[in-house]
Amino acid sequence: MADHVRWGILGAAKFAREHMGPAIHAARGGRLAALATSGADKAAPFVDRVPGLVVHDSYEALLADPGIDAVYVPLPNHLHVAWTRKALEAGKHVLCEKPIAMAAEEIDTLIATRDATGLLAAEAYMIVHHPQWQKAKALYESGVIGDLVQVRAAFSYDNSADPGNIRNSADSGGGAIPDIGVYIFGGTRFVTGQEPEEILSAQVRRENGVDVWTQVTATFPGFAYSGMVSMRMAPWQEVVFHGTTGLIRLTAPFNPKVFGEARVELLGTDGVHHESVWRFPGDNHYVLQVEAFNRSVLIGAAYPCPLEFSRGTQAMIDMVWAKENAPG
Template structure:
């Protein structure tokens, strides 16, 4: 299979530390080009890919006929604009989450995707990790009985990093957009259900951005409670609690960075069962799945419609505040 040639719009820290390296390592992918006007930032990427083509503007990279797919790691408020520009330039697009700041903003992206025949998707990497497909499989098997509660938490503390785009309202900052997508989307992905109502949404803001959100929601067959925060010590956790047992993911979101991915199944009908994935890189799997969809037409694990559903839940939370 011919490798997909990738370009990255901007020399973001996350792109440098994770996604650029994942593209470089992925089977069927080539990290071909980077758009940045900073030679210093470019050097950080050239350190592991000396043959990298450097463009001094985003538009120049989009005009490069060699680039087939574009990764967009720009600040949140620029995601829709540059996703649409990349699609208009004939490029497949993988855009960081949240892809849009409200559900209605997905309309233009979905229309552009359908009109172009190109692949456009949110970089929601967790659904590419086998721990989530395994949790989905176990839940569907009935091993924990009827699902009663999904409990999620995702937190970190970046209070001292005042220049971080997550702490700035003008760049679409806030915990809900940055990590709420994981807390909400993971519950939706594993259960296959959509929220019916938000029973409670407690949101704390600082300088115009949400830094702590606690949510209680009702799904058709279970209750949901979740907390996301940018002002609490690092923690990640999901539990799917049923009438006959529970499934826990101990490093659900930054597997391999926060901790080793681990799934724990506890149910009276079975012995305590633990599965671990110490070497899986979900970013690499995301790139490889993206390439397979482009080259073979295989179904992509995270279509825009799924991402739109997560944003719809976020909108519901904000409306319930």
């Protein structure tokens, strides 16, 4: 391998074109070297951004390219496991969009393939790389809010006007929980280091087999959890960690700079009210994610979001589906 990671992208997805392609191109320690797509028109925006980009006409051709070290997989959800395994077996490191699988046991197969190949495979779970989440975790671990009593998380947007969107397709593994539930569940797990004990309720509204609104309540060791996601509501996102002596609030926890400025607010109530605010106006969590991946590949640095963490989030999603389908 050269002194940088040579990246390829499987498919010219909109998200890859608008976010991850530019992030791979901008991140230190790597460069975007190839794209797999059969449509020249779909390749054009990538080539415009990265002159000299190699364009393969199939995913298999890109995986066979000896000039590629790592691949980014932005394919529809139901294809993630298969193509992550194919890429690993072809000798490529893999960063796959979330959710990396549709059930926790599928991630076990990826962990086994990762370990057998000795390559890095990870879910593109970008929020843990953002300093707002790292600050929230540090504040929580400092004990500044006392004992944690409740976590409230919400993430919503409205794509009802786009019925052809793969998020609105059950066949593609769509739905609000697979798309954004990973954030309200995984973010809670990341900050607290805790796993859910029980899903108390799972209210789910579906359209054409896809969950478009879900409200979940759960118990974690020592605290209660309430989370909502929707693809049929006005855009909103917020996470609050509420303790006995204060609370931590993240104002744009999932789409900073798109939804709003990333801020971490600390409100104290231990006798005297006080408030502190940390702002992160310029950080790009997609770039930070790729840079962390590059460091892991190049120098063996520990990757902040291993597959084991992703499995824990998917296990919570599986618990929600089980509660939804439980009799009574």
